[in-house]
Amino acid sequence: MPPPVRLRYSGAEAAASGGFLTNGASSLTLEQLRIFVAVAERQHVTQAARALNLAQSAASAAVAALEDRYQTALFHRIGRGITLTEAGRLFLAEAKAVLAQADRAERALAELSGLQRGRLRVQASQTIASYWLPRHLVAFRERHPGVDLDLAIGNTAQVAAAVLDGTADLGFVEGAVDSPDLSAHQVAQDQLVVVVAPHHPWAFREAVPAAALHETPWIMREPGSGTRSAFLASLADLGVDTGALRIALELPSNEAVRAAVEAGGGAAALSASVASGSIEVGLLHPVRLALAPRAFTLVRHAGRGLSRAASAFLDEMGRPDLA
DSSP: OOOOOOOOOOHHHHHHHTTSOBSSSBOOOHHHHHHHHHHHHHTOHHHHHHHTTOOHHHHHHHHHHHHHHHTOOOEEEETTEEEEOHHHHHHHHHHHHHHHHHHHHHHHHHGGGTTSSEEEEEEEOHHIIIIISHHHHHHHHHHOTTEEEEEEEOOHHHHHHHHHHTSOSEEEESSOOOOTTEEEEEEEEEOEEEEEOTTSGGGGOSOOOGGGGGGSEEEEEOTTOHHHHHHHHHHHHTTOOGGGSEEEEEESSHHHHHHHHHTTOOBEEEEHHHHHHHHHTTSOEEEOOOOOOEEEEEEEETTSOOOHHHHHHHHHTTOOOOO
8 A cells, every 4th residue: 555645855855954945044844844733732742753753852853943943932841841832822723724735735646646546534523433434434445545544533523623724634523513614414323322330220210201310420521522412412402401410520432431330430321332232241221211313424624625535435435415
C-alpha cells in the first residue's frame, strides 16, 4: 500500500536550512506549523515529538525558532509544564486552518491519478467508530487499497469541530449538531437501552416508570457526548426533569460507563450494541423503558465539495441521500 502523502522535506534539507525552507531569508514552513500544533494540542513537547516521530530536541528547536523569528512568546513555560499564551492560542487557530488547506491541496494533486492514491480523514463518535463504522472502512479499503484512511474518535461536539475546521473530511455522530456550516444526513438508527447490575433493585421489576428514574444514581458519559444528549432528550420527551437526575459519575468512554454499572455504581443508558455482550453473560440487566431510537448522522461541511475519496466512501456506504 502506498504511504500517505505528506508535505515534508528530507532531513538533509532541514539540516541545511536550520529547520526552515529558505529563499534568501528564513520563512515559515508547514513542518513548523505541524510541530507547533502538535505541541499546542498536547501541551507537552515530548509527547508531540513522539507523535511526529521526531527527536524532542528537534521539536523544541522548531518552536523556539518560531518564537525567535517573530519575537513572540507562544507558550508559557512553568517548571516542566507549558501552556499557550494568548498569542499562541490565536496562532493555533490560524496554523490549523493553513494545515487543513495544505492537506486539501495535497489530496487534490494525489486524486488526479484517480483513487490509486489519496487520503480520507474520518472522525466518529465512540459507538459509531467501535460498532458500526468498521465494516464500511474494511469494504472501502478492499476496493481502494491505495487510499490512506485516518480514523479519529471523539464525542459529537469534537467531531463537529473537526469537520468545521477541516481536520476531518467526514464525521459520523450520534447527537444533534447545530451549525449553519454543517450538513447532516441520517445514515442509520441505534437503540439506547437502560441497564443496571443484576443485584440492582430495578433488576427485579418488570418495568420502571419514568417517574421513578430519580430513585437511583446514574453513570453518564461526559457533556458533549451523543449518547448522553440523546438519552436526556428522550427522557425530556417522557416528561422527566433531567436536571433532577442524580448523576454519580461522568466517564469519558462507553466501556468505562459499562464497567461502572457492572460494578454496581448505578444505572446508565448505553447503545444496545455496547451493552448486548454484558447482558448476554448476565453482567448487566436491561430495564424496560420506552426510549426513542436515535439517529446515526453523517456530518460534512456545507461549503466544501467532497473529495474524490470521500465521495467514493459514501458510494461504498450506499450513498446516503445528500440532498
